[in-house]
Amino acid sequence: MKRSLQEFMITILTILVNAFDTEQLLSSMEKLRKGQAVDIPNYDFKSYKNNVFPPRRVNPSDVIILEGILIFHDPRVRDLMNMKIFVDADADVRLARRIKRDTVEKGRDIATVLDQYSKFVKPAFEDFILPTKKYADIIIPRGGDNHVAIDLIVQHIHTKLGQHDLCKIYPNLYVIQSTFQIRGMHTLIRDSKTTKHDFIFYSDRLIRLVVEHGLGHLPFTEKQVVTPTGSVYSGVDFCKRLCGVSVIRSGESMENALRACCKGIKIGKILIHREGDNGQQLIYEKLPSDISERHVLLLDPILGTGNSAVQAIRLLISKGVPESNIIFLNLISAPQGVNVVCKKFPRIKIVTSEIDNGLNDEFRVVPGMGEFGDRYFGTDDE
Structure with a gap:
C-alpha cells in the first residue's frame, strides 16, 4: 500500500x-x-x-x-x-x-x-x-x-x-541597582565608627529606597485623570489592599519609611525567638484581621540564615495570605538565607539593597553591619 x-x-x-x-x-x-x-x-x-x-x-x-x-x-x-x-x-x-x-x-x-x-x-x-x-x-x-x-x-x-549570580538563579530575587550613592550609604552604615545619628540617617535613606522598590512590584490598575491644564493623563492607581508586617525588633526600623510612602497603612508585628532555637520559636504575633485579603510587605533589615524569615512567612501563609502576595524587604541578604527562603517559597518576592558574602561561624552576616536593631535603637554596647 x-x-x-x-x-x-x-x-x-x-x-x-x-x-x-x-x-x-x-x-x-x-x-x-x-x-x-x-x-x-x-x-x-x-x-x-x-x-x-x-x-x-x-x-x-x-x-x-x-x-x-x-x-x-x-x-x-x-x-x-x-x-x-x-x-x-x-x-x-x-x-x-x-x-x-x-x-x-x-x-x-x-x-x-x-x-x-x-x-x-x-x-x-x-x-x-x-x-x-x-x-x-x-x-x-x-x-x-x-x-x-x-x-x-x-x-x-x-x-x-550585570545582576548578582543569585538573581540569575532566582527570578523572584530583586537587588536594587547599585550606584555610588547607595555604595556610599552602605559604607557609612557598615563602618563601626559611624555615629548613632549618622547610622540612623543613612539607614533610613536606604530603607526608603528598598520600600519604594518593593512597592513597584505590587499590582496596579490603569487610571485616567484630568490635569489642571484640562488634558487627560493615562496613569495607574496604587494597590489599595496592602499592609506591612515587621519582624520585631529590627523590622520596626523600617516602619517609618513604609508609613511615609503609604499613608495610613496597617502594620502588624511578629516576634520570633532567635537564640537557642535557631530562629524557630514564635513568641508573639498581632496581624490585621483581614490580612488574607491584602498584599503584605514583610520587614526585616537583615536576611541571615533565613530561619526567622521562614517562620514569619509560614505564619502569614497559615493566616491565608497567598505566597505570591508577600514581598520581603531587607537591606542586606546572605546567600544562605536567600537560598533557604527562595527554595521553600518560590513565589514570594525578595527585595534587597545588597547581597553580602555569607555567614561566619556565629551565623552572622559578613561583612554585614553588626546588630542592626541595637545600632539603630541605641542599645548597643558603647
Missing part, C-alpha cells in the same frame, strides 16, 4: 531526530554550564560524516547560544534554556539562502535544490519546525534584519549579566 506524503514525512522526521546525538548535546551543555570546555564535532555536509574534520573546542562562557532547526523538539533541551528565540524569516528568504548554500557549499545544481525544497524541505518545515514556534519566549520576524528586536535581546542579556 502506497504511503501518504504525511506518513513519509513523519518517517523522515523520526530518522532525523534519531540521527541527532541529543545525549551528547545534553552532556555538552551540562559541562559548559559547570564551567568545563567541550569538543564539538564538525559535520561534513558532503560526506555526511562527523570525523572528517577535527572537533571544535568550545570554552565555557556567561552566555551560551544554542542554535538549530529542531532545537525546541526535545523538552530536555528546552528546559536548559533561559531564553528561547524563534527566528521567523520569510519563505522567499529561506529559499534564496538554501539555493546559495547548496550550490556553493554542496555543489548541487539549482533544479535539484528546488526539487528537494518543494518535496521535502518546505513540507517538513511547515509540519514539524513551525509548530515548535509555540515554545518560543520571543519571536523575531524578518530574522537578522530586525535590528530593534536584536537590540532589545542584547540589552536584556546585558542586564542579566
Whole structure:
C-alpha cells in the first residue's frame, strides 16, 4: 500500500531526530554550564560524516547560544534554556539562502535544490519546525534584519549579566541597582565608627529606597485623570489592599519609611525567638484581621540564615495570605538565607539593597553591619 506524503514525512522526521546525538548535546551543555570546555564535532555536509574534520573546542562562557532547526523538539533541551528565540524569516528568504548554500557549499545544481525544497524541505518545515514556534519566549520576524528586536535581546542579556549570580538563579530575587550613592550609604552604615545619628540617617535613606522598590512590584490598575491644564493623563492607581508586617525588633526600623510612602497603612508585628532555637520559636504575633485579603510587605533589615524569615512567612501563609502576595524587604541578604527562603517559597518576592558574602561561624552576616536593631535603637554596647 502506497504511503501518504504525511506518513513519509513523519518517517523522515523520526530518522532525523534519531540521527541527532541529543545525549551528547545534553552532556555538552551540562559541562559548559559547570564551567568545563567541550569538543564539538564538525559535520561534513558532503560526506555526511562527523570525523572528517577535527572537533571544535568550545570554552565555557556567561552566555551560551544554542542554535538549530529542531532545537525546541526535545523538552530536555528546552528546559536548559533561559531564553528561547524563534527566528521567523520569510519563505522567499529561506529559499534564496538554501539555493546559495547548496550550490556553493554542496555543489548541487539549482533544479535539484528546488526539487528537494518543494518535496521535502518546505513540507517538513511547515509540519514539524513551525509548530515548535509555540515554545518560543520571543519571536523575531524578518530574522537578522530586525535590528530593534536584536537590540532589545542584547540589552536584556546585558542586564542579566550585570545582576548578582543569585538573581540569575532566582527570578523572584530583586537587588536594587547599585550606584555610588547607595555604595556610599552602605559604607557609612557598615563602618563601626559611624555615629548613632549618622547610622540612623543613612539607614533610613536606604530603607526608603528598598520600600519604594518593593512597592513597584505590587499590582496596579490603569487610571485616567484630568490635569489642571484640562488634558487627560493615562496613569495607574496604587494597590489599595496592602499592609506591612515587621519582624520585631529590627523590622520596626523600617516602619517609618513604609508609613511615609503609604499613608495610613496597617502594620502588624511578629516576634520570633532567635537564640537557642535557631530562629524557630514564635513568641508573639498581632496581624490585621483581614490580612488574607491584602498584599503584605514583610520587614526585616537583615536576611541571615533565613530561619526567622521562614517562620514569619509560614505564619502569614497559615493566616491565608497567598505566597505570591508577600514581598520581603531587607537591606542586606546572605546567600544562605536567600537560598533557604527562595527554595521553600518560590513565589514570594525578595527585595534587597545588597547581597553580602555569607555567614561566619556565629551565623552572622559578613561583612554585614553588626546588630542592626541595637545600632539603630541605641542599645548597643558603647
